[in-house]
Structure formats: C-alpha cells, structure tokens
Amino acid sequence: MPNMSVNGMTIDDTFAEAFGMRATAIVITAPSRKWARQAAITMTGFATSVIGCGCEAAIDLDLPPSATPDGRPGCRVMIFAMGTDELQKQLLNRVGQCVLTSPGSACFAGLQGSAELKLGSALRYFGDGWQISKKIGDRHFWRIPVMDGEFLCEATTGLTKEAVGGGNFFVMAQSSANALAAAEAAVAAIGMVPGAIVPFPGGIARSGSKIGGKYKGMIASANEAYAPTLRGVVASELGPDINAVLEIVIDGETNDAVAAAMKAGIKAVIELGPKRGAVRISAGNYGGKLGKFIYSLKNMLP
Amino acid sequence: MxxxxxxxxxxxxxxxxxxxxxxxxxxxxxxxxxxxxxxxxxxxxxxxxxxxxxxxxxxxNIVFEGGSTRLDLVAQGMRGGSVRLVGNAGAQAGRAMRGGKLTIEGNAGPYAGSGMRGGRLEITGNAGDHLGAPLVGELAGMNGGVLIVRGKAGAFAADRMRRGLIAVLKGSGDLAGSRMIAGTLVVAGGTGEMPGYLMRRGSILLDRAPARMSPSFVECGAPESVFAAIIDRHLIADGILKRPLLGSAPRKYGGDNAVLGMGEVLFSR
Known part of the structure; x- marks a missing residue:
C-alpha cells in the first residue's frame, strides 16, 4: 500500500514498534498545584530513556483536589523500566530524594497492579524510629516526621507487567518552527490521555536514534536517515521539502493507552495542518522483529 | 433463604x-x-x-429480636456473615470477633469487642467499661477491625489496644485509650480523666481539647497534617462521622512519657 495523504499531509505506510515494560504510578499531593507539580517534575527529571536514565517517567495527569486521597491538588506520575528490580530502585530513589524532600508533599499509590512495589514501607526508615504506621480502611500508610510536619506515604504501590514502552511517531516539517508547533500540539493532546506519558523534554525528542553505532559500546546513535543535514550524503528517508524531524515517544500503562495516545497526537498534528505544522508523519521501527507491539499509522488516523 | x-x-x-x-x-x-x-x-x-x-x-444472617443485659458473648469469635441484635446486650458482645458484621441496636455491657481481631461491630447505644479491652491476664486488647459506639462508652475504652479503629461518638469515661500499644481511638463528645494514660504508641483523636491530661504528656504544636485529612475523610466515607473531626492542622499532645512516649492525642483547634 502506498503512502496516504490526509489534509494535505503525507502519512507514511509504516508502523511504530514498541516493547513490553514494567510500570508503576504514584499520586503526589501538596498544599498547592504549584508544589504538587514541582515535586512531580523534580522526581521525573533525568528520566527520558531507559538507555541512560534507568527509567522513563513523567506526569500522567494533573488531579483536582476532588480526585486525590487527601483532598489537595495532586499529580499522577508514571514510571517505566525494563525490569521490576530496576523499577523498584528508581521509584524509591526518586520518591526519597525528590518527593519526601518537597515542602508539604504526600505520596499515595497510583496503580493497582498484579504485584506491589515498596514505597513508604522502605522510605519509613528515614523516620529513624519516629515513623508511625497507620492502617486506615484497607490502606496502609507511613507517617514520617519531617521539618514542616509529617511526610505521609502509602506503604506500597502497584506494579503492572502489561505496560508498553516506545510507541512513537515522527512529525516532519519544512522548518524547525513548524516541526516544533506540530510536536507541541501532539504533546498537548497526549497529555489528556490517561495512562500514557511522553517522557522526553517537554514530551519531544529531537535526537531519535538507531540501535548501535560504529563506535564500540554505543547502544544507540544518530539516526542519519532522518537527519536533514545528511540528506544528500546518506541513504536518507527525507525528501527535499523536509528540514526538521521531531519524535514523540509514548509509554503507556497498557497497549490500548499507547494506541489512544498515538491517535490523539496524530489527530492534533493533522488538525494543525501542513501550513503551520508537519507536512509528513512517519514512525520508527526495527523491521517488526524486535517489539511485541506494532502500531500501524494507517490504523492511528482520526 | x-x-x-x-x-x-x-x-x-x-x-x-x-x-x-x-x-x-x-x-x-x-x-x-x-x-x-x-x-x-x-x-x-x-x-x-x-x-x-x-x-x-x-x-x-442471624437476628436476635429482643435484648437483655443477660445476653453475654453475642457473636463471640465470629468470622463472617452478619449478626444483628435488636435490643441490649450483656457482657463481651463481639468478643474476639475476626470478621463479619455485628450490629447491636441498643446498649452493650462491659468488654464489648474485647480482643477483636477483625470485622465490624457497631453499637447504636452506649457501651460499658473496657470497650475492646483485654480480659484479665491478656496482653493486648483490640487487635484489628472496626468498633463503633454511636452513644457513650465507659471507662478504659480501647485499653491496651494494638491495631484497628474504635470510634465513640458521644463521649467516653475516664482513662480512654489507657495503655494503648497502637491503633486508633476516635472520641467525639469529650473524654473523662486522663485519656491516653500510659499509652505507648497509637492515636487518640478528639473533637475537642481534652479536659484533664496526665502530666506526663507534652504539647507538640499543631503542624499541618495530611494524616488528619486522610482520617477525617475516611471517617466520613465510612459513615462513622458526618463532619470532619480534626481539620487540617490539629493540635497534638505527645505521650505518655511515663512509658514509651510515642503515642499522640490529636484534637481540632
């Protein structure tokens, strides 16, 4: 099947290829939206790719006070990793260094999954013997004394093995400003999809990569086929009209969440149109042999 | 059936x-x-x-129609299902319950919910002394579950409590929460002499300042408390209270420093 054309844009007849991951989620609350987001942003910093960060993490949704356990503004944060042990380690390090430390914060389970990860039940040792265990209803909390009162933290949170990482698409435009506008529109739309995150800076990756490289030890390296400056030099995927490509990488709680996020993002890019945004949409894959999950762009159109 | x-x-x-x-x-x-x-x-x-x-x-689904203070050990050791007593109960109602639901639509005698480990015991009237408390010679009192008294409770409510939740809605007698090991005691409507006497850990949550504390408790200020918000919301969601008990920054007494001193008495300002 040849490439399609929608709203004056080319949609490549290709697919995104994604992998099974382990994921967890927590709900962070604080006295104000500003400080709930601050704790969430701090703990999801340096969490763009498992290649170098150990995990991929971002804010999934902002929660209104009516949707949080303590009636304060909050954020749901999702964390993805390749294995349970690494996910556990990343969760404790990040919550311990970034949420426990953030003024007025509290931390709750954000997922009910097939297994549990330690949260407060490990962080409680910060209390040095003054921590208090409380079972309220069927939930277990730890109260850890800190300098502005108490850090309240649920004992455990859930782990899901159904998570999917690496859903993606490329927005390709005549200028970098247009590529950025299209990518921003996609990120804003994906932000409304529950259970899906875009872990790169602002949700956007400009250095999409291929596996391996000519130098020993490189796990990933430049995707020269999509680099506009190399268009005449290498076997390029880019036509003469493309001067900037940005990638949106999506991790989701489930296969469906990734698909919903891709649909929402692609819809936003198409609605923005080729004049202000992208002229072409493509996706990254490894020939379909490595990943368990395949998302054909033609199935992701609005 | x-x-x-x-x-x-x-x-x-x-x-x-x-x-x-x-x-x-x-x-x-x-x-x-x-x-x-x-x-x-x-x-x-x-x-x-x-x-x-x-x-x-x-x-x-067991129902006792008609009560008497001579009906002792109602639903002792029950693990599931429901038992309802329409009338008063004698001593040790719901003693050592592990699950299920016991409702007493009347008053209960002494040692109601003694040594409970699970389940839910609700008393619409008053309860006698030693609510949820251990019998003579036992090391711990209530060890889990939920015990609600819609009326008053006598002295020694939650004595040696270790786990679970006791809520008394119209005031308790003297020495509420004495010798508590852990767990949560909620008392609305005032307490008698020295709540929390010799408590080691655990929480006593009150809707007003306690009148007569043991001198071995100390003032611990009133910082913002997420725990207070969580327990307030839980008590309302569970149908135990109709309005928040503690508010967002309850005052705290810590004690009893005559023993371990890791307990707390929290009350709204």
Missing amino acids: KGLTFTLVAEPPERLDLSPLTPERLAGIETRDVETIQIGMSKQGSKVGDIFRVAGSDPT
Whole structure:
C-alpha cells in the first residue's frame, strides 16, 4: 500500500514498534498545584530513556483536589523500566530524594497492579524510629516526621507487567518552527490521555536514534536517515521539502493507552495542518522483529 | 433463604452464653437441633428453645429480636456473615470477633469487642467499661477491625489496644485509650480523666481539647497534617462521622512519657 495523504499531509505506510515494560504510578499531593507539580517534575527529571536514565517517567495527569486521597491538588506520575528490580530502585530513589524532600508533599499509590512495589514501607526508615504506621480502611500508610510536619506515604504501590514502552511517531516539517508547533500540539493532546506519558523534554525528542553505532559500546546513535543535514550524503528517508524531524515517544500503562495516545497526537498534528505544522508523519521501527507491539499509522488516523 | 431469627420470649432467668449462636457454629445444624443447644450459664442450663422462638434457616444472617443485659458473648469469635441484635446486650458482645458484621441496636455491657481481631461491630447505644479491652491476664486488647459506639462508652475504652479503629461518638469515661500499644481511638463528645494514660504508641483523636491530661504528656504544636485529612475523610466515607473531626492542622499532645512516649492525642483547634 502506498503512502496516504490526509489534509494535505503525507502519512507514511509504516508502523511504530514498541516493547513490553514494567510500570508503576504514584499520586503526589501538596498544599498547592504549584508544589504538587514541582515535586512531580523534580522526581521525573533525568528520566527520558531507559538507555541512560534507568527509567522513563513523567506526569500522567494533573488531579483536582476532588480526585486525590487527601483532598489537595495532586499529580499522577508514571514510571517505566525494563525490569521490576530496576523499577523498584528508581521509584524509591526518586520518591526519597525528590518527593519526601518537597515542602508539604504526600505520596499515595497510583496503580493497582498484579504485584506491589515498596514505597513508604522502605522510605519509613528515614523516620529513624519516629515513623508511625497507620492502617486506615484497607490502606496502609507511613507517617514520617519531617521539618514542616509529617511526610505521609502509602506503604506500597502497584506494579503492572502489561505496560508498553516506545510507541512513537515522527512529525516532519519544512522548518524547525513548524516541526516544533506540530510536536507541541501532539504533546498537548497526549497529555489528556490517561495512562500514557511522553517522557522526553517537554514530551519531544529531537535526537531519535538507531540501535548501535560504529563506535564500540554505543547502544544507540544518530539516526542519519532522518537527519536533514545528511540528506544528500546518506541513504536518507527525507525528501527535499523536509528540514526538521521531531519524535514523540509514548509509554503507556497498557497497549490500548499507547494506541489512544498515538491517535490523539496524530489527530492534533493533522488538525494543525501542513501550513503551520508537519507536512509528513512517519514512525520508527526495527523491521517488526524486535517489539511485541506494532502500531500501524494507517490504523492511528482520526 | 430467610435469616435465622431468635425472638426473645421473656426475660431470661439466668445469664446466657450466646457464643454457640454464630454463623460458623450454626452452619449445617438443623433448626430443631439449634433449639437444643445449651446456653444457660447457671445450673439451670437453659436451652435455646427455652429462651427464644427460632425461625428462618440462613445461619449467615442471624437476628436476635429482643435484648437483655443477660445476653453475654453475642457473636463471640465470629468470622463472617452478619449478626444483628435488636435490643441490649450483656457482657463481651463481639468478643474476639475476626470478621463479619455485628450490629447491636441498643446498649452493650462491659468488654464489648474485647480482643477483636477483625470485622465490624457497631453499637447504636452506649457501651460499658473496657470497650475492646483485654480480659484479665491478656496482653493486648483490640487487635484489628472496626468498633463503633454511636452513644457513650465507659471507662478504659480501647485499653491496651494494638491495631484497628474504635470510634465513640458521644463521649467516653475516664482513662480512654489507657495503655494503648497502637491503633486508633476516635472520641467525639469529650473524654473523662486522663485519656491516653500510659499509652505507648497509637492515636487518640478528639473533637475537642481534652479536659484533664496526665502530666506526663507534652504539647507538640499543631503542624499541618495530611494524616488528619486522610482520617477525617475516611471517617466520613465510612459513615462513622458526618463532619470532619480534626481539620487540617490539629493540635497534638505527645505521650505518655511515663512509658514509651510515642503515642499522640490529636484534637481540632
């Protein structure tokens, strides 16, 4: 099947290829939206790719006070990793260094999954013997004394093995400003999809990569086929009209969440149109042999 | 199936031990055999049929119609199902319960919910002394579950409590939460002398400042408390209270420093 054309844009007849991951989620609350987001942003910093960060993490949704356990503004944060042990380690390090430390914060389970990860039940040792265990209803909390009162933290949170990482698409435009506008529109739309995150800076990756490289030890390296400056030099995927490509990488709680996020993002890019945004949409894959999950762009159109 | 109903015919001539009449112990027993179970605790030895008119057949849903302060050990050791007593109960109602739901639509005597480990016991009237407390010689009192008294409770409520939640809504007697090991005691409507006397850990949550604290408690200020918000919301969601008890920054007394000193008495400002 040849490439399609929608709203004056080319949609490549290709697919995104994604992998099974382990994921967890927590709900962070604080006295104000500003400080709930601050704790969430701090703990999801340096969490763009498992290649170098150990995990991929971002804010999934902002929660209104009516949707949080303590009636304060909050954020749901999702964390993805390749294995349970690494996910556990990343969760404790990040919550311990970034949420426990953030003024007025509290931390709750954000997922009910097939297994549990330690949260407060490990962080409680910060209390040095003054921590208090409380079972309220069927939930277990730890109260850890800190300098502005108490850090309240649920004992455990859930782990899901159904998570999917690496859903993606490329927005390709005549200028970098247009590529950025299209990518921003996609990120804003994906932000409304529950259970899906875009872990790169602002949700956007400009250095999409291929596996391996000519130098020993490189796990990933430049995707020269999509680099506009190399268009005449290498076997390029880019036509003469493309001067900037940005990638949106999506991790989701489930296969469906990734698909919903891709649909929402692609819809936003198409609605923005080729004049202000992208002229072409493509996706990254490894020939379909490595990943368990395949998302054909033609199935992701609005 | 209709719930198994025991209708009290007249005031019992002796104290009764109703512990055989729980969902577990009555499972698989024919109604006519139920009537022959001995429940009298004196040499008179009354049987179920002498005291109650028995109807219905579903032992997972037991109802006692009519109460008396001589009905002791209602639903002792029950693990599931429901037991409802329409009337007053004697001593040790819900003693050592592990699950299920016991409702007493009346007053309960001393040691109600003594040594509970799970389940839910709700008393619409008042409870006597030693609510949820251990019997003589036992190391710990209530060890899990939820115990709600809609009226008043006597002295020593939650004595030596270790786990779970006790809520007393119209005030308690002296020494509420004495010797608590852990767990949560909620008292709305005021407490008597020295709440939390010799408590080691645990939380006593009050709707007003305690009148007479033991001098071995110390003031700990009133920082913002997410725990207060969580417990307030839980008590309302669970139908125990209608409005928040503590507010967002309750005052705290820490103690009892005569012992471990890791307990707390929290109350709204």
